[in-house]
Amino acid sequence: MHPMSWLNERLGVGATVRGFLDRPVPANIGWLNTLGSATLFLIIVQIVTGIALALFYVPSADHAYASVQNIDALRFGALVRGIHHWSASALVVLIGLHVLRVFFQAAYKYPREVTWVVGAALFAVVLGFAFTGYLLPWDQKAYWATVVGTNVAGSAPIVGSVVIDLLRGGPALTTESLTRFYGIHVWVLPAVLLIGVAIHLFAVIRQGIAAAPRRTPLVADVPGESQRDRYAREYAAEKHDGHPFYLSLLKDAVVSAVILAVVVALALAVGAPLEAQANPNAVGYVPRPEWYFLDMFQLLWYVSGPAEPLVIFLIGSIGFLVFLLVPFIDRGRKRHPRQRPIATALGTASVLGVLLLTAQGAMAPVASTDVAATVNASTLTVAQQAGLKVFQVQGCAACHRLAGQGGTAGPDLTSVASRLSAAQIQQQITSPRDKMPPYADLAPGDMSNLLDFLSTRK
Amino acid sequence: MTSDLVPEPDPQHIEPTSVDAVAPAAGGDGPAVAADRALTTDDAPGAPIVPGSPPAPERRWLRRTFVVRALGGVSAALAAVVAVPVAGLASAPVGGPLRFPLTAGAIPPTLRTTGFTSLGPLESFPVGQPTLVPATVPVTIAGVQQDAQIAVYVVRPHDQSVLIMDIHCTHMGCPISWSQGAKQFLCPCHGGAFAQDGTRVSGPPPRSLDRYQAVIANQEVWMGPLVEES
Incomplete structure (x- = not known):
């Protein structure tokens, strides 16, 4: 007897599987419909590689970093960790694209509202995975990104300090936080994820x-x-003209294969980064979130003042609620993007906003405030060179960009002399009219040299 | 209504095919409804569950509803017995009061230390230039006394005065660093700036730097608990 027949005689799932594969699906579903299955594929990759990593990882502040170094030294260790790292990024991209496909095609409308709501919650779960997994290597980047990340969550009105305590397992980011993040990452979130999926x-x-x-129609x-x-009539007509589901699976397989190839290539060529071990005393370290949180990090530039926590909290919670409840907000029957101009415009604006904030966050300078390296000093007089030195020593580049280097808190000074006279610049330095701190104590010689230098920036 | 005038096939009454039984379209709740009816009348084939003559369908329905609800109650009780201690343990680290003003702003101070720790002889801290000092201080986390590695800035504005400053920006907790040129503590994240004594100068931070109690005794600088703002 054929083994499959033997099994089917006992399990009786053959008809179900055939029904599943043969069921008609609408003919016009195409490559965009592969995004969901690609997301599922990456979730499976994450679970499998994550289990392998968990065999070697030690969730303790004393040993986590060394255990990650050890994993990288083991046979296939760096590859598996690299796949887990890059597949995490790919997962965020894929689930985002999947959401966009469903949104712009309005596939969340009757009778698929529950599918959307559960999917939107799964999106949050995936971000939760990204956030908790990020701390585990316990390197500088992980540590400081999590300090800031938990603080953003903890700045929520009223419940903020409770949220911080719950996330960190105490007020500071310590070994208790690491075990907590690990427990959430490998037990709590996977359970929620599997139920949701x-x-x-x-x-x-x-x-x-x-x-x-x-x-x-x-x-x-x-x-x-x-x-x-x-x-019911319309969907029956779509299926009547449709093709069997197994044909769609071919496209799914192609897309998953391409994504896996890219992930493995990145894991081999770039690998998973590992900076120096986390050092809570590292003054001068510039915390940067992973790219998928850059938009929120950048948003903190634009919202400030006493209402900042409230604004961030409201933007976050209202934004997520709207996202979760899309099917109950957009209730019209029309599904084509051109027949839903408001939804399409709002969706496009949200996407552009996130892309813009992410791009700005990505381009914001890191620690590179070495303006002297990029200014052509040979064209400067001695006094102007001294002024450049003042600019450097006074830490102006912490907030001001000049010749492509420096911070973005203040205005770009690359061509400041074309906007302001020397007197106006001096006025701004000694008694600023905005949030810039006054530099009234600057020695007169330093001031004149600085003005001399800045006047060359046209 | 108009369905009487326009004879369209009602999807609720379409016979489910083998394909639709796996993935019925909307309106495919037909089989589910049928199954439910089958259960409510309880005329399913097979051996009778209860020996003897079967009760009337109506009584059976009542009995099943009662049992299912009782099972729900029992399950909820079982879940509560496990969930209460689990949630209690998971939230053990939560301490401190809720902060009620909606715009109180910013993060709570990073570390609440207990006791006093020596940071070194007074003369090792130059006047007018804040010094970064790594320190091991006793803290209480989730009720457990333990040591924590932290760093603080020791500031001597004058000969006989000492301030001990937390290194975390009060905006989002990035590590500030002293700029000797600007004579300010600068935050690399969102442009916060603080004066030498920790007062907020500019940028998004909502309050001055957090401070620890500082005591000079036996020509040494001792670091105490966090100075709580009133």
Whole structure:
């Protein structure tokens, strides 16, 4: 007897599997519909590589860093950690693209509202994985990004200090925080993720894959017909003209294969970064979040003042609520993006906003405030060179950009002399009218040299 | 309503095919409804669950509802017995009061130390130039007394006065560093700046730098608990 027949005689799942593979799906689903399966594929990659890493990782501030170094030294260790690292980034990208596909095609509409809500919650879970996993290597980048990240969460009104204590397992980021992040990363979030994915996939199979929206529907309107009946008729027509599901799986496989190839290539060529061991005393270290949190980090530049925690909290919580409840906000029947101008415009604006903030965050200078290296000193007089030195010593570059180096808290001074006269610049330095600190104590010689130098910046 | 006038096939009454049984479209709750009815009348084939003559369908329905609800209550009780201690343990580190003003702003101080720790002889801290000092201080976390590695800036504005400053910017906790040229503590993250005595000068930080109690005794600088703002 054939082994599969033997198994099927006992399990009886053959008909179910065949029904699953043969079921008709709308003909117009295409490459964009592979994003969800690619997300699922990356989740599986993360679980498998994560389990392998957990065999060697030690969640203790004393040993975590050394155990990660050890993993990198083991056979395939650096590769597995590299795949886990790059696949995490890929997962954030893929789940984001998947959300965008569903949003712009309005595939969350009846009868797929629950699919969307669970999927939106899964998006938050994936970000939770990214946030908690980031601390585990216990290197400088991990430590300080988490200091800032937990502080952002902890600046929430009223509950902030409780949130900090819950996240860090105490007021400071210590070994208690590491065990807590580890426990959340490998036990709590995976449990939530698996339950969520199960519900999400069940809903996808139960309701079938949404057809791509058509400007002209396949079926004609029937007066007085309910939305429910109309949908059933339309979806039946889509499936009538459809093709079997297993043909779609071919595209899914191609996309997953390409993504895995990219992830493995990055793991081999770049690997997972590991900076120096976390040092809570590292003055001068410039914390940077991982790229998918850069937009929030950058947002902190633009919101400040006594209401900052409230504003950040409101933007975050209202934003997420709106995201979660999209199917109950956009209730119209039309699904084509051009027939939903408001939803499409708001979605596009949100995407552009996130991209813009991320790009600005990414381009914000790190510790490179070495202006002297980029200014062509040979064209400067002795006094101007002394002024450049004053600029450097006084730490102006911490806030001001000049010749492509320096901070972005204050205005770019690359061509300041074309905007302001020397007297105006001096006025601004000694008694600023905005948030810049006054430098009234500057020695007169230093001041004149500095003005002399800045006057050459046209 | 109009469905009487326009004879469209009602999806609720379409016979489920083998494909639809796996993935029915909307309105595919037909089989589920049918299954539910089958259970409510309890005329499913097979051996009777209860020996003897079966009770009337109505009584069966009542009995099943009662049992299912009782099971729900029992499950909730079981869950609570496990969940209460688990949630209690997980939240053991939570301490300190809720901060009620909506705009109180910013992060709580990073570390609440207990007792006094010597940071070194007074003469090792030059007047007018803050010095970064790594220190091991006793702290209490989740009720457990332990040592924590922290760093502080020791500032001597004058000969006989000493300030001990936390190195974390009060905005989002990035490590500040002293700029001797600017005579300020500068934060690399969002441009916060603090004067030598820790007062906020500019940028987004909502308050001055956090300070620890500082005592000069036996010509040594001793670091005490965090100075709590009133």
